[in-house]
Amino acid sequence: MEKAVLQKERKYVLAAYLVDKEVDAIMQEDIFKLTHINYAFAVIRDGKVVGDHLKNIDKLNQFKKINPKLNTVISIGGWGAGGFSEAASTPETRSIFVDTAIEFMKAHNFDGIDIDWEYPCSSVAGIASSPNDKYNFTLMLRELREKLDKLGQIDNKHYLLTIAAGAGQYFIDGTEMHIVQQYLDYVNLMTYDMRGSFQDITGHHTNLFASADNPDGISCDKAVGMFEKAGVPVEKIVLGAAFYGRMWKGVKNANCGLNQKAETTGRYTLSYTDLVQNYVNKNGFIRYWDDSAKAPYLFNGDVFISYDDEESLRHKAHYVKEKGLAGIMFWEYSLDKTHTLVDTLYKELQ
Numbered sequence: 001m002e003k004a005v006l007q008k009e010r011k012y013v014l015a016a017y018l019v020d021k022e023v024d025a026i027m028q029e030d031i032f033k034l035t036h037i038n039y040a041f042a043v044i045r046d047g048k049v050v051g052d053h054l055k056n057i058d059k060l061n062q063f064k065k066i067n068p069k070l071n072t073v074i075s076i077g078g079w080g081a082g083g084f085s086e087a088a089s090t091p092e093t094r095s096i097f098v099d100t101a102i103e104f105m106k107a108h109n110f111d112g113i114d115i116d117w118e119y120p121c122s123s124v125a126g127i128a129s130s131p132n133d134k135y136n137f138t139l140m141l142r143e144l145r146e147k148l149d150k151l152g153q154i155d156n157k158h159y160l161l162t163i164a165a166g167a168g169q170y171f172i173d174g175t176e177m178h179i180v181q182q183y184l185d186y187v188n189l190m191t192y193d194m195r196g197s198f199q200d201i202t203g204h205h206t207n208l209f210a211s212a213d214n215p216d217g218i219s220c221d222k223a224v225g226m227f228e229k230a231g232v233p234v235e236k237i238v239l240g241a242a243f244y245g246r247m248w249k250g251v252k253n254a255n256c257g258l259n260q261k262a263e264t265t266g267r268y269t270l271s272y273t274d275l276v277q278n279y280v281n282k283n284g285f286i287r288y289w290d291d292s293a294k295a296p297y298l299f300n301g302d303v304f305i306s307y308d309d310e311e312s313l314r315h316k317a318h319y320v321k322e323k324g325l326a327g328i329m330f331w332e333y334s335l336d337k338t339h340t341l342v343d344t345l346y347k348e349l350q
Contacts, residue, residue, distance in 0.1 A: 013326045014034050014036070014327055014328060014329075014342075015035060015036035015188070015238060015327065016030075016034050016036070016329070016333040016342070017038045017329065017332045018333045018334070019040050019332055020039070020040070020054045020055060020056050020057065021055075022334030023056040024059075025334040026063065030333075030339065030342050031063050031070060033342055033343070033346040035069075035071060036073055037070065038073045038075045038114050038162075038329070039054075039072060039073065039075055040075045040078060040116075041075050042101075043076070043077070044076070044077075044082070044084065044097065045083070047083065047096050048096060049100040049103075051074070058108060060072045060108070072109070073112040073160055074101075074110045074112075074113055074114065075114040075164070076101060076113065076115055077116035077117050077164075080125045080127065081118070082126075084120070085120075085128045085130050085133050085136075088133065088139065089130070089136055095143070098140070098147055101113055102144075105159070111157075111159065112148075112159050112160025112185070113148070113161055114161075114162045114164060115140075115161075115162070115164070117137065117163075119171055120133035120134060120136075120137040120171075121173070121174030134175060134176060135176065137174075137175050138175070141161065141183045148161055160185045160186075162185055162187070162238075163187055164190055165189055165190060166190055167189050167194055167240065168218060169226060172226055172227065172230045177232050178230060178232075179231075181232045184236060185236070186238045187227060187232055187236055188329045189224065189227065189238065189240050191220040191223050192240050192242035193205055193206075193246070194206065194207070195217075195218070195266060195306070196246045196265065196266035197267045199266060200264065200265050201261060202248045202266070202306070203258070203266075203306065204217075205307075206306070207219050207220065207295035207312075208221060208294040208315050209221050210222060210293065211258070211290050211292050211293040212290075212293075213255065213259045213292075214259050219293065220319070221319070224237055224323065224325070234325055235324055235326055237325045237326055238325065238327050239320055239329070240331070241308050241316055241328055241329070242307065242330065242331060243272045243308070243331065243332060243336045243341055244270060244272060244307065244335045245269065245272070245306060246266040246268065247270060247304070248262035248264055248266045248304045249262060249263055249264045249302065251303060251304045256288050257297070257303075258299075258304070260304070262304065270305065271335040271336070272338065272341060273338060275307055280309075283300070286298065289311070294312055294316075295308075296308075296309050296312055309341075310344045313345055314348050317348030317349050321349075
């Protein structure tokens, strides 16, 4: 009985990544449903954290007046955003990075910092990298945690420190997650784009489990298992969901398009809004459900689309509860103008 009561009282993370230009897309009722907003993105320029390109950043303070329990976090980096390897490389450059990150956080009344380095020890996104990133990433996060805690003692507050982590072995190999996790409140697992830009074989990009058609493929469940094995407590893992789909064109017309060769990679993306308006059981597209993967997909005989919807998100929410994960985050809030996906996650995580 006591365990059941504790589970009922537990507050799961429901975190939205929100890009600066879409601040006005936020619905007032969703301000109460979300626990965190990760604001995307501050960047590193000349070793310092800057955000002079963010034009709507101070509107977040209006959201916090509406819901004082809402946590706002400044996310630094993102795909193709460089400067991390250089900033982490020496004690002097780390201090400049950390100090300017915290100054920026304080200046805009954020409740914490989210590091989105894609990825330590890798130049796949066209950024500088070094084998030393593995250790420097740890030192950077340790210094951030120490200085956030020092500030927190003055302000009588706990400042959040999180990371966005790639959902594969490559991220674990490029980091020391067993050490890093102690400095973090949450690890936001980017369990989306697990198939897409680099593959010309269709497949699920944000599936909960491996498909029976591709049992060795990546999945949310496998990613969670990797991070757990690497030393990250499950209660710090936040599972990623996608408010967008990935599209392949020129797909072989077999197996409803799933796991088939295509003429393109899955580099094309569509918002959930667009999917609902123009693709789901419309214009020749049929929605299929892969029950082994707990993932929907669309096919019209030539074009294949992988995405998350209400049904797949219900399964993700149940998985979070069963596994004892911290909650769910998603990219990106404004990609669902139907507002059904936030509502589904909110109801299922209650």
